[in-house]
Amino acid sequence: MAGVTFDKVTKRFDSGLPAVNDFNLVVPDKEFLVLVGPSGSGKSTALRLLAGLEEISEGRIFIGDRLVNNVPPKDRDIAMVFQSYALYPHMTVYDNMAFGLTLRKVPKEEIRKRVEEAARTLGIEGLLKRKPRALSGGQRQRVALGRAIVRDPAVFLFDEPLSNLDAKLRVQTRAEISKLHFRLGTTFIYVTHDQVEAMTMATRIVVMNQGTIQQVGTPQEIYDRPRNLFVAGFIGSPAMNFFEGAVVRDEAGLAIDLESFKLPVPTEKERQLAPYIGKKVTLGIRPENVHSADFTPMDIRGFKVEAEVEVTESLGSEEILYLSRDGKQFLARVDPRTDARPGQKVQVAIDTERLHTFDPESGESIGLPAAEERSEREAEAASL
Amino acid sequence: MARPNPSATGEAAVRARPAGLQVAATARRVAGRLPLHLSVIGLAAIWSIPTIALLISSFRDPGLVVTSGWWNAIRDPFSFTLDNYEIVLDQQGMARSFVNSLIITIPSTFLTILVAAFAAYAFAWMRFPLRNMLFLIVVALLVVPLQMTLIPVLKLYVELNNRFGFLDNEVPLLGGRWFGTNSYAGIWVAHTAYGLPFAVYLLRNFFGGLPRDLFESAYLDGASDFKVFTRIVIPLSMPALAALAIFQFLWVWNDLLVALIFLGDPDRAPMTLTITNLVSSFGTSYQLLTAAAFISMALPLLVFFALQRYFVQGILAGSVKG
Numbered sequence: 001m002a003g004v005t006f007d008k009v010t011k012r013f014d015s016g017l018p019a020v021n022d023f024n025l026v027v028p029d030k031e032f033l034v035l036v037g038p039s040g041s042g043k044s045t046a047l048r049l050l051a052g053l054e055e056i057s058e059g060r061i062f063i064g065d066r067l068v069n070n071v072p073p074k075d076r077d078i079a080m081v082f083q084s085y086a087l088y089p090h091m092t093v094y095d096n097m098a099f100g101l102t103l104r105k106v107p108k109e110e111i112r113k114r115v116e117e118a119a120r121t122l123g124i125e126g127l128l129k130r131k132p133r134a135l136s137g138g139q140r141q142r143v144a145l146g147r148a149i150v151r152d153p154a155v156f157l158f159d160e161p162l163s164n165l166d167a168k169l170r171v172q173t174r175a176e177i178s179k180l181h182f183r184l185g186t187t188f189i190y191v192t193h194d195q196v197e198a199m200t201m202a203t204r205i206v207v208m209n210q211g212t213i214q215q216v217g218t219p220q221e222i223y224d225r226p227r228n229l230f231v232a233g234f235i236g237s238p239a240m241n242f243f244e245g246a247v248v249r250d251e252a253g254l255a256i257d258l259e260s261f262k263l264p265v266p267t268e269k270e271r272q273l274a275p276y277i278g279k280k281v282t283l284g285i286r287p288e289n290v291h292s293a294d295f296t297p298m299d300i301r302g303f304k305v306e307a308e309v310e311v312t313e314s315l316g317s318e319e320i321l322y323l324s325r326d327g328k329q330f331l332a333r334v335d336p337r338t339d340a341r342p343g344q345k346v347q348v349a350i351d352t353e354r355l356h357t358f359d360p361e362s363g364e365s366i367g368l369p370a371a372e373e374r375s376e377r378e379a380e381a382a383s384l
Numbered sequence: 385m386a387r388p389n390p391s392a393t394g395e396a397a398v399r400a401r402p403a404g405l406q407v408a409a410t411a412r413r414v415a416g417r418l419p420l421h422l423s424v425i426g427l428a429a430i431w432s433i434p435t436i437a438l439l440i441s442s443f444r445d446p447g448l449v450v451t452s453g454w455w456n457a458i459r460d461p462f463s464f465t466l467d468n469y470e471i472v473l474d475q476q477g478m479a480r481s482f483v484n485s486l487i488i489t490i491p492s493t494f495l496t497i498l499v500a501a502f503a504a505y506a507f508a509w510m511r512f513p514l515r516n517m518l519f520l521i522v523v524a525l526l527v528v529p530l531q532m533t534l535i536p537v538l539k540l541y542v543e544l545n546n547r548f549g550f551l552d553n554e555v556p557l558l559g560g561r562w563f564g565t566n567s568y569a570g571i572w573v574a575h576t577a578y579g580l581p582f583a584v585y586l587l588r589n590f591f592g593g594l595p596r597d598l599f600e601s602a603y604l605d606g607a608s609d610f611k612v613f614t615r616i617v618i619p620l621s622m623p624a625l626a627a628l629a630i631f632q633f634l635w636v637w638n639d640l641l642v643a644l645i646f647l648g649d650p651d652r653a654p655m656t657l658t659i660t661n662l663v664s665s666f667g668t669s670y671q672l673l674t675a676a677a678f679i680s681m682a683l684p685l686l687v688f689f690a691l692q693r694y695f696v697q698g699i700l701a702g703s704v705k706g
Contacts, residue, residue, distance in 0.1 A: 053600050074606040086597035090619045099615075100605035151605075 002064030002077070002154040003029040003187060004050060009059035011045055019045040021211040023059070032181045032188045036198035037208035038234070043191045046208070047157055050189065051080050063155060079148035080157040083164060085140045087132040087147075093119075094128040097147045111150075118149040121183075138169045145180070158190040162197060174200055195235050199223070207231045229363040232284050232356055238320060241290070241330035243283045244360065247276040256283055256357075260326035261305055266352050272367030273357060281366065284356035287320065287331040293347035295335035302349025309340045323348065435681070442468055442674035449671045468675035477650070478658055478676050485654040485680070487558065487568055488643070489636045492575035496632050497625060499576060500583030505613050507584065508591040509599060519588065525581040534645050537574060541565050541646075560652050571646045578642065579632050590624040591617055626694035634684050655680040 004027040011020040020042040027033050035043040048054045050061055052073035061068050068076050079100075087096050094115055101111045119125045122142045132140055141161065148156055158177075162170045178201050181188050192198055198205050199219045207214040207222060207230070214234075215227040226232035232240050245256040245263070254265040254273055263283070265273055273281070296302045307323040307330075314320075314336060321332040321340055332348050340346045357366040437454045443464040444457055457464070473479045506512070507519045545551050545564040552561050561567040594617065602612045618625070640656040647653055650661070659676045666672050 051600075051604060053603070073600075073603045078604065080601070080604050082597045082601060084595060084597045086595070086601035088598065088602075088616060099602075099607075103606040103611060147601075147605075 003027050003031070004155060004189065005060075005062040006046070006050075007060040007062070009046070009049060009061060010057050011042075011049055011054060012057045018042075018057075018211050020049065023211075023213060025206065025213065025216065027187060027189065029187055030185050032178070032190065032201060032203045033206060034190045034192060034198040034202035034204075035206045035208060036192055036195055036234075037214075039193060040210075041208040042211035043193075043206075043208045044159055045211075047080075047159055047189060047191045050155075051078055051157055052076050077154040078157055079151045079153040079155075080159065081144045081148050081161045083160040085132075085144040085161075085164075087140055087143055089132050091131070092128065093124065093130055093132070093135070093143050093146075096132065096143055097128075097150050100147065100151050114150045114152075115146075118146040121149065121180075122146050137165055138173065141165060141169075141173060145177075149180075149184070153186070155187045155189060156184075158188065158192075160192055161190075162192070162194075170197075177201060195237065199235070205235075207234060209234075225365070226284075226356065227365050229282060229284075229358050232358070232365075236286055238287045238331045238333065240284045240286050240356070243285075243328065243330070244280060245283050246280050247273050247278065249277055256281065256355075258283070258328075260328065263303060263350065263355070264352060266355070269355065269357070269367065276357075276359075276366065280360050282358040282360045282363075284358060285330075285350060286354065287333040289351040289354040290323075290330070290332035290334070291349045291351065292321075292332070292334035292338035292340070293349045295337060296349045300349065300351050301353070303352050304347055304349050306345055306347055309342050309344050309346055311342060312340055321346070321348075438674050438681075439678055441670060442678045444468075444671060446669065446671045450668075468671045469679070472662075472672050472675045472679070476658065476662060476672065476676070478655065478679055480651070481653055481655040481658040482679060484652055485637060485656075485683075488571055488575070488647075488654050489633055491568075491572045492579070492636045493629055493632045495572055495576040496579040496583050497628055500580055500587050500628070501618070501621075501625070502613070503580070503584045504587035504591050505609075505617055507588045509612075510609060519584075522581055522584050526585065530578055530641070533578075534641075538565065538645060541570055560649070565646055566649045566652065568652065571642065574642055574646055575636050575639070579635065583628055583632065586628055587621070587624060590621055594620060623694055626691060630687060630691055630694065633687060637680075637684055 004025075006023045006025040009020060009023040010018055012018045023042075023046055035046060037043045045054060049056055050063075052068065052071065056069055063076055063078070088099065091099065097115045097118060098111045101114065106114075115128070116125070119128055122145060124139060124142050124146060127135060127139060127143070132143065135143065141164075144161070161177075162173055165173060174197060177188075177190075181201075190197075190201065202219055204216060205219055205222050206216050209230050215222055215231045217225075222231060222235050226235065226240075229242070233242070243258050245258040247265075248255055248257045248262070250262070252264055253267065254270045254277070255262040256265060291297070291300065291302055293302070293304055305325065307325040309321055310324055310329070311322040312319060313322075317336065319334050319336045319338055319340070321334055321338075323330055323332055323346070334340075334348070338346070358364065359366055440454045440457050441449055443466070444454070445463060445465055446468070448456075448463070503522075507515060507522075541564045545561075551563040551567075554560070555562055555567070555569075558568055561570075563569045563573075598616060598620075599612055602616050607615065637654075638656065639654075640660060643654050643657050644660075647657065650658075653661075655676070659673070659680060662673055662676055
């Protein structure tokens, strides 16, 4: 069992551009950390640097207290589950799982015990004599997990392990990996491009883009207080609506002028937006915070706006409306009882309490603690 | 059931119709492909005639061989004789040559594959400076004609033997010198060297096509490069290795030139060399030549039929299977 520390890690490939840039992260022991980002964001590279499959260009990586920059992969006490599962096709399931232990000269009896135990945990006892090609995708996935478990490593690494499974199996396996983390009590570091996987499994999420960390936080923090436009747009489905507007002061207080209508700013946000009076800001509002006027929950003081319905998507439990007002498109996730048909005008209520505002130039969120303050707090948290 | 089930009979009728159509379709397909099949069979027959002629002639009486064509043997099928084989094997030394051919071919094949597999693994999966450059040079060697190298290599061998006297000592059991001309080791090394460029090229492409994840997974499991090679790469590359083994085996088995240059001694000559000598001394004794030729063909034929599955698979292995 061990935590992991990335200290100013940079990885440059021959092409020159850094794939991972100034990566600082402290992963405490027993955490389930998920690295999430679009393809090419450097999340897999960060994981491969930790595994020792890529060489570090700059910086240091620690596993526990041990500097591992020059430690070969096999001596890092880690196990990795690959997207392709990477099972050895010519070996039986048993041999696949036992391979790592055999190479480490673990006694035969001990190997048998560990493999059987892992197989029981994963429900694959009956498959031990089969070859990988005789297994389904889900079963292969379990064997890959089992191969990692029997090694009893300090850190488990997962590189998009669910991407090759069908949707239903993915949901099921997601829960099983979470259970496994709970049972084993080991550090898990998990890479995915799927924000749902990140939100559902992580104790903390690291959002990455273009080789740099955008935000680190618990799933709820990331969802509620995205630090910048990228995180706000990446996490949440359907994605957050963005509008360009100017902060103005009128008789009722501060408001954001979106040309077609003025959105009042809630009092608690006024202080943060005061420096922006007369300037442009980017306004973000999640589709789930745009309610149908007829079915707005009681506790929400919604700002009512009329918009034209372009497309509706019914998901049974909810309905997604593609709305437009004065040429601006936005989405709303509303109660399924809402009677809206394309071409109609509907009243929607925007929950102004849940507004997000961003500086359009830097893309940073307005009103969250400044960057330096944050990194200090993170350093504090890490030292605990 | 007494009463016919209307829906069941209806279904049967529906099924029966397509079945009838299917027979017709199959017949049409067979008819359509008949010319193709006939021409393929015809070509195969034409191609086989020399071999069949060789085989039949080798069993005919010497008197008949000179007076009538081999096809006349069909008229009198019971006049075949094994005498030709007896003479060739015993008096003309083909038996010893057969053994010599094996002594030359098996190590030459094994060594080539061993060295090429190691080299191909390094070229495909290990990082070292000038890797691509070196691989390019190896591939470029494919275009160097073997004949160009004979004199330099021969001079090198002679020089080595002059420098190190112990190389001239007699090898127990096998016979011949330890190294140099007229030594088995000398011709093994020569054949291995001549076979390597193609072997390295073929295997590198095959190894390079194995998925990277497998290697990384094995490294994480604690395998060294050597373990990855022996436990993962070799078992997964059996089709390519088998194909290469067949190529190299046939090439060495059928080689005359290299043997002629490096093994002049009749005691160590392979069959190709012995047959050539038979031609010059028994130029008109077709029955002996055909018998000798067939002995030399027998093993490759056997190898080919036994491993033909790998042969076809392996040729495709490097190129198509990514």
